[in-house]
Amino acid sequence: MEERDYRFVKHENPYTYRDGDLTVTRGSAWSGPGCHLGCGVLLYTNDEGELVKVEGDPENPFNEGRLCVRCLDLPEMVNNPKRLTHPLRRAKADRGRDRWERIGWDEALDLIACELNKVKEAYGPESVIFSCGTGRDIAPYITRLCWSFGSPNFVNIFSGNACxxxxxxxxxxxxxxxxVADCAQQFPDR
Known part of the structure; x- marks a missing residue:
């Protein structure tokens, strides 16, 4: 790794350990929406697995224990009772109203596939555009979906506009x- 200008950084603490009544897990946070940084975080969970606290990892060479408010607020976001955790469907007659019914994942995927295929049959596969933002791990899957659908229209239109x-x-x-608040995160001595 040294010949490629990468350096392995050893940590004093293991990947996961106990701190009192909590389990601490070391990780990287790309807190949404739009974070490209991947700061080192310590995630504190209780015995039920609930995220109760997030701190910056002082052993991480990128952020050296510092975190923005988005990372610090991860427990609030993850534990929010209004957080969407399952598919919902709303009848067309209820558009504009907060009336939703919970459905299963298979049903949701079938509905999406059905609607996309209706558009494809009526207007052709070229009528659908597939896009994603910058630096996201979804790009390989979106391109496969796009091309297997028969559309040549894969674009990165949100690059720049959204982030x-x-x-x-x-x-x-x-x-x-x-x-621009971006850094060379892969280099410990940036």
Whole structure:
């Protein structure tokens, strides 16, 4: 690894360990929406497996224990009672109303496939565009879906519009200057 300018960073603590009544698991957070950084986090879970606290991992060479509010608020997001955890369907007559019924994953996938195939039959596969944002692990699957559907229309239209430009605007609004809050995260001595 050294010949490629990568360095293995040893950690004092193991991947997972106990701290009092909680289990601590070391990981990387790409907290949504749109985070590209992958900061080192310590995830604290209780005996029921509920995420109760997040701290920055001081042994991580990228963020050195520092975290933004998005990572610190992960327990609030993960444990929010309004968080969507299963598919929902709403009748067309109820559009605009908060009336949903819970359905199973198989039914949801069948409904999506049925609607996509209706569009394909009526207008052709070229009528559907498949897209994703930057740096996401979903890109290989979206391209496979796109091309197996028969559409040549795979695009990255959200690149910049959904993440880069708002990040630059936020940096300008808070600091008064143009800068981009991205770092060379793979290099310990950045």
């Amino acid at each position: 880069y430009l708002p990040r630059v605007a936020g940096c300008i609004a808070t600091t008064g200057a143009f800068w």
